[in-house]
Amino acid sequence: MENGTSKFFNLKEFPHIVRALDRNLKIQDNVLNVIGNTPLVKLSKIPKEEGIQCEMYAKCEYLNPGGSVKDRIAYRMVLDAEQRGILIPGKSVIIEPTSGNTGIGLALASAVKGYRCIIVLPEKMSDEKVNTLKALGAEIIRTPTEAASDSPDSNISVAKRLSKEIPNAVLLDQYNNPCNPLAHYDGTAEEILWSLDDNVDMVVIGAGTCGTVSGIGHKIKERCPKCVVVGVDPHGSILAEPEELNKSDVQMYEVEGIGYDFLPRSLDRKVIDKWVKTEDGTSLQMARRLIKEEGLLCGGSSGAVMWAAVQVAKNLKAGQKCVVLLPDNIRNYMTKFISDQWMETRNFKPYPTNDKLWWWNKVIAENEDLIQATASVSQNSSISEAIAALRESKAPVVNIVDDKGSLIGIFTADNARRRLANLAGSVVEDLEKFTVKKIYQIDVSNDSTLAAVSRMLDITPYVVVVKTDASSNIQKPIGVITSDDLLTYITNKSNQLNGN
Ligand SMILES: Cc1ncc(COP(=O)(O)O)c(C=O)c1O
Structure with missing residues (x-):
């Protein structure tokens, strides 16, 4: 019987679109074989809107199986250490300090090859990266974001210490391992040159360990000497040259994966012709544009690189070619710059x-x-004193203040419990380790609106209210607002307005 379904599935009769199949890639032994060979995609809308004359291409490193460019170096370091007998499957423990993506690459290789893997990463790095690492079976150790690289609390120092304590531990050390630049010299750079027939005028690359920019830079200088190699470094970091570029008041930046407070051995400034310094707002706005306008589901450092590329590519002429390397993918940042509220509360986007x-x-x-009063304790107080103040005030947070009464952080039961659960060993009586320093706050001296409070409450359980003293510039805590407080306030006032 001829019915609708059989007509629908008369598929042979439709016009067909069959892409050329790569006959060499029928079956892969494992997912590690799929690392690299990422596509080079022409950019259209953003260059046009920015008045760029040259052709711009995105090297889509975010399409690697672990989600970033760092899959390449992780796999290369593992293969090299295995060949040299340093890493022994079933016996060695891989341990690495990373901003997350090298960790994901190593955890991916460890999952496939059967290594125990321990990743040490700063608290700044997103929970999405942590959850991906855990799903891959890695063990995670978090370190304070503000710890300088050479301090004993930094992720680099902690990883070094653990690598001496844990039997059979191997620290592959991306900062000092030649396989880091080598993976890009042999891989990423060859691919870019192949895609453009060795004819490229500019490459723009983010700088973290600098393995990507140094490795690609070395190969480009050999094969295409006319090409300008541009390094991208955020304000607050010291990788760029000349040194004057690095002068900045920025203490902390949000974009993950780029910038350092020391010069890694995997940086070779000789092959970098120009540096561009970037900042959070314009970088993350550009990352959102790459996603929305070009359909490239990339991460925040990709935005920094693209923003920098737009500045420098303005000097290139029609027909010249500029490659922009997009290091990681959107998945790492779903609760960060992909969230409108997250962007708004940092002034990177206007409130709706x-x-x-x-x-x-x-x-x-x-x-x-609507502001709930909160108690304050000095930063020199003990945890027990902070807990007592929390119980007594009944507000969800206790302010932690310095000698001048200036707010330096908050103490909350939720955060303290989480920290305690993650602490190896006995309870620490050090309030500093339990202080939440990244706070969602509004300042009543700045004409803050209830819109700001409501949008913040979408992503945090409480908004801390502060007031800046005009003469001393000290920010003093006033209280806190929860969803409950805001709801009660709105309903009470609405009733009054309606005459109830
Ligand atoms: C998101 C992101 N962007 C850029 C980079 C910089 O790459 P490289 O370490 O090769 O300089 C990294 C490195 O971790 C990264 O994770």
């Missing part, structure tokens, strides 16, 4: 307007009754 809500644009005053 909403004319229908009477309270949306209301400016919060210092004495507003």
Whole structure:
């Protein structure tokens, strides 16, 4: 019987679109074989909107199986250490300090090859990276973001210490391992040159360990000497040259994976012709544009690299070719710059307007009754004192202040419990280790609105309210606002407005 279904599936009769199949790649032994050979994709909308004359191409490193360019060096370091008998399957333990992506690459190789893998990474790095690492079976150790690289608390120092303590531990050490630049010299650079028939005028590359930019730079200088190699380094880091470029007040930046406070051995400044310094707002806005306008599901450092490329590619002419390397993918940042609220609360995006809500644009005053009073303890207090203050005040946070009463962080039961659960050994009586320093806060001296509070409450359980003293510039804590406080305030005021 001729019915709708059989007609629908008369597939032979449709016009067909069959792409050329790569006959050499029928079956892969394992996923590690798929690392590299990433596509080079022409950019269209952004170059046009930015008035760029040259052709721009994105090297889509975020399409590697672990989600980043670092899969290449992780696999290369493992293969090299195996060949030299340093890594022994079933026996060795891989341990590495990383900003996450090298860790994911190593955890991927460890999962396939059967190594125990321990990754030491700063707290700044996203939970998405941590969860990916855990899913791959890696063990995670977090270290304070603010710890300088040479301090005993940094991820590099902790990994070095553990590699001496744990039997059969092997630290592959991406900062000092020639396989890092070599993976790009042999792999990434060859691919770029092959795709463009050895004719490229500029490559723009983010700098972390600098293995990518140094490895690609070396090969490019040999095969295409006219090409300008551009390194991208965030303000707050010291990798760029000349040194004056690195002068900055920036203490912490949000973009992950690029920038350091020391010069890694895997950096060769000789092969980098020009450096561009970047900042968070424009980098992350550009990453959102790469996703929205070009369909490239990349991460934050890709935005930094693209922003830098737009500045330098303005000097190139029609017909010249500029390659922009996109290091990692959107998955790492789903709760960070991909979240509108996250962007808004850092002033990287305006708060949405909403004319229908009477309270949306209301400016919060210092004495507003929606602000819950909070207690404060000195930074020299003990954990027990902070817990006692928390219980007594009944507010969800206790302020931690310095000698001048300036807010330096908060203490919360949730965070303290999480830290305790992750601590190996006995309870530490050091309040510093339990202080939350990254706080969602509003300043009543800045005409902050309820819109800001409401958007923040989408991504945090409490908004800390502060006031900046105009003469001393000291930020003093005033209280806290929770969803409960905001709801009660809105309903009470709405009832009053309606005459109930
Ligand atoms: C997201 C991201 N971008 C850029 C880089 C920089 O790469 P490289 O370490 O080769 O300089 C890294 C390195 O970890 C990274 O994770």
